Amino acid sequence: MPGISAEAVRLRTDEAVGGRFQVRVTDTGEAPFTVSAVALDAPGFAPVPETPVTAAFVPGRVIDLPVPTAPWTAPSSPDRPSHG
DSSP: OTTEEEEEEOOHHHHHHOSEEEEEEEEOSSSOEEEEEEOOOOTTBOOOOOEEEEEEEOTTOEEEEEEEOOOBOOOOBTTBOOOO
């Protein structure tokens, strides 16, 4: 989406708590926006429901939003069945 950048980040505190990542959101555009929910959707992780948040962004602002994750599962292949 133009004007919004997001990436998954794992901080030391996330490792200590376990089962959590941060979604680092940056307003790269010229207009403010608000984030009302966040979820991590990544290969190898089971989907989890969105986490409600309230985060107001202005151009240049970066906010790390905590999001729970399901346990990681190795992708399956013809030579290796998935475990889960």
